[in-house]
Amino acid sequence: MSKKATNPRLLLSKEDTWVRPYFRKYRKLLILVLFLGLLTFFAGSALMFTSGFLISKSASRPWNVLAVYVPIVLTRAFGIGRPLFRYMERLGSHDWVLRMTSDIRLKLYRSLESRAAKSKEEFQTGSILGILAEDIEHIQNLYLRTIFPTLIGLLLYVLIVIGFGVFSLPFALLILVMLGVIVIILPLASVAVNQARVYRRKQERHTLYNQLTDSILGVGDWQYSGRYEEFLARYNDAEKNVRAEDVKLNKYTRFQDFMIQLVFGLIIVAIFIWAGTYFGSGPKGSLNWVAAFVLAVFPLMDAFSPISQGVTELPMYEDSAQRLDSLPVAEPAAAVDETVVVDEPLVNAEIDFENITFSYQETGKVIFQAFNLHVVAGQTLAILGKSGIGKTTLSKILRGDLSPQAGRVLINGQPVASLGEMSRYIGVLNQSPHLFNTSILNNVRLGNLEATDEEVLAAIYQAGLQSVIDKLPEGVNTLVEEGGKRFSGGEQQRIALARILLQDAPIVIIDEPTIGLDPLTERALLETVLSVLKDKTVLWITHHLMSIEQADRVIFIQTGEIIMDDTPQELKETNLHYQYLLSLDYN
Ligand SMILES: Nc1ncnc2c1ncn2[C@@H]1O[C@H](COP(=O)(O)OP(=O)(O)OP(=O)(O)O)[C@@H](O)[C@H]1O
Numbered sequence: 001m002s003k004k005a006t007n008p009r010l011l012l013s014k015e016d017t018w019v020r021p022y023f024r025k026y027r028k029l030l031i032l033v034l035f036l037g038l039l040t041f042f043a044g045s046a047l048m049f050t051s052g053f054l055i056s057k058s059a060s061r062p063w064n065v066l067a068v069y070v071p072i073v074l075t076r077a078f079g080i081g082r083p084l085f086r087y088m089e090r091l092g093s094h095d096w097v098l099r100m101t102s103d104i105r106l107k108l109y110r111s112l113e114s115r116a117a118k119s120k121e122e123f124q125t126g127s128i129l130g131i132l133a134e135d136i137e138h139i140q141n142l143y144l145r146t147i148f149p150t151l152i153g154l155l156l157y158v159l160i161v162i163g164f165g166v167f168s169l170p171f172a173l174l175i176l177v178m179l180g181v182i183v184i185i186l187p188l189a190s191v192a193v194n195q196a197r198v199y200r201r202k203q204e205r206h207t208l209y210n211q212l213t214d215s216i217l218g219v220g221d222w223q224y225s226g227r228y229e230e231f232l233a234r235y236n237d238a239e240k241n242v243r244a245e246d247v248k249l250n251k252y253t254r255f256q257d258f259m260i261q262l263v264f265g266l267i268i269v270a271i272f273i274w275a276g277t278y279f280g281s282g283p284k285g286s287l288n289w290v291a292a293f294v295l296a297v298f299p300l301m302d303a304f305s306p307i308s309q310g311v312t313e314l315p316m317y318e319d320s321a322q323r324l325d326s327l328p329v330a331e332p333a334a335a336v337d338e339t340v341v342v343d344e345p346l347v348n349a350e351i352d353f354e355n356i357t358f359s360y361q362e363t364g365k366v367i368f369q370a371f372n373l374h375v376v377a378g379q380t381l382a383i384l385g386k387s388g389i390g391k392t393t394l395s396k397i398l399r400g401d402l403s404p405q406a407g408r409v410l411i412n413g414q415p416v417a418s419l420g421e422m423s424r425y426i427g428v429l430n431q432s433p434h435l436f437n438t439s440i441l442n443n444v445r446l447g448n449l450e451a452t453d454e455e456v457l458a459a460i461y462q463a464g465l466q467s468v469i470d471k472l473p474e475g476v477n478t479l480v481e482e483g484g485k486r487f488s489g490g491e492q493q494r495i496a497l498a499r500i501l502l503q504d505a506p507i508v509i510i511d512e513p514t515i516g517l518d519p520l521t522e523r524a525l526l527e528t529v530l531s532v533l534k535d536k537t538v539l540w541i542t543h544h545l546m547s548i549e550q551a552d553r554v555i556f557i558q559t560g561e562i563i564m565d566d567t568p569q570e571l572k573e574t575n576l577h578y579q580y581l582l583s584l585d586y587n
Helices: 020-025 027-059 066-114 116-122 125-167 169-217 219-224 228-280 284-312 314-325 391-399 440-445 453-462 466-470 489-503 519-532 568-574 576-586
Strands: 351-359 366-375 380-385 406-411 426-429 507-511 537-541 553-558 561-566
Touching: 020 027, 020 066, 027 066, 027 125, 027 284, 066 125, 125 169, 125 284, 125 314, 169 219, 169 228, 169 284, 169 314, 219 228, 228 284, 284 314, 351 391, 366 391, 366 406, 366 561, 380 391, 391 426, 391 507, 391 537, 426 489, 440 453, 440 489, 453 466, 453 489, 489 519, 553 568, 553 576, 561 568, 561 576, 568 576
Parallel strands: 380 537, 380 553, 426 507, 507 537
Antiparallel strands: 351 366, 351 406, 553 561
């Protein structure tokens, strides 16, 4: 968590970069929404006012038809106006919220994408799901349930007090106090009582998300180890905590609603008495105003009652804002003039690692120290080395997912950082490519969304999937099912390979895609992969030496240095260590 995340009052403070900026950005729409909100309540109140007047007037035998005709027209006008304004206000406020959510989602995506490789390590899947599912929705609700109703309620509060002030100052003061209980005292009391509770509930929900996703991702292992019951019990316990907080909060909400209704009842009685005395002392017909005033107050209840609930939820929004704020700030894209824009597809790409020094911040362990490597364009380079020596780290440095503390990485003489979108340059075939729950065709098309069906099919067949597809009743339109489980490991890798072929990047990193495959499937897959990628620059990270003779060059990394570097044929003849590795692999 960043330092900012511990700031107790982040929401809407100057440091808040997730909520506050949108106030300014869409302020005109905000003003319009507030105005329409006010008009809605005004029309509702005026409707009841004119209706009350009309009923009373009609009952007192009006001396002139115009005395009822005008209120009838007004009743109609306000009756139509109220839903119309409400509709427009809803339209406006949701438009505002959707615009803002879309901005926030984009910002969130950029933030996670800019450090895609790191985000996965820094944030648990559950946290990210929590942010996507809950926090953004909370921020939406912050506007719809708290900010808009509170602002409209406060504005109405002021207007009503001023309105009564026109007739009678003492009564306006009484209304100021009584409505103040609903608009100010009850919300503050609710925050004081529930703040910690709302915050705790949010935290517990978040823990629940983390636990649940973590456990579900490993549900198989829970079952295999015979501890499924324990898993369920743990989850139920965590959920029970959340529910216990919910029950307490609901209890308080019911009490609060009761208090609001009670105070409102008192306000109505007060207005009834005041209007009776105030207008009753005039000429006879003046009593007509009593019903008008009393009825006009009823619709206003809808304006004031949501304030307490909305304000109570503030700590929850605060927590969401803090969590969003703890996300990495998206690294700004390199300025266009510094970015090398390549319009033509790159065919050849050579790679240079120059004096790379790298250690993971978390452990401080130095993985590379002044590491140098030049890879010729079109070369297939096999990278060997003990587990944990840094082979995958090297590929991440090449992709720019990790930045070295010293040195630089060049592709065709250009620093990787200045190249912009890396998928134009590098494709990756790793141990577990993700297949989405859609057709084979769509999964492969991900490599290049512009590709025609013919191009997609060509890539599929090149990846050696013809015989697999032929057996499927729906051919390339067959769904791969979640995570690709409709297909075997080797077949999934071939689908991923087709995707890479379609992507047509000049460099491909192959990071042990054959793990878990039987030797025959492994050999067949490697043969396809290496032959279809033979014109590209390939960095092939491997433990197995199967098919290694197809590489142009083999290097062996040990404690951050290259201790072996030659063609596989030369190494086989001259290098004892390599011969030993070969003997291990083939025995
Ligand atoms: N995010 C990380 N934070 C801290 N240390 C890490 C991180 N990722 C990897 N490491 C460590 O860095 C070292 C190199 O890891 P890397 O995955 O690059 O090794 P590798 O050679 O590809 O291993 P393998 O062949 O087993 O896949 C390991 O000791 C690993 O524990």
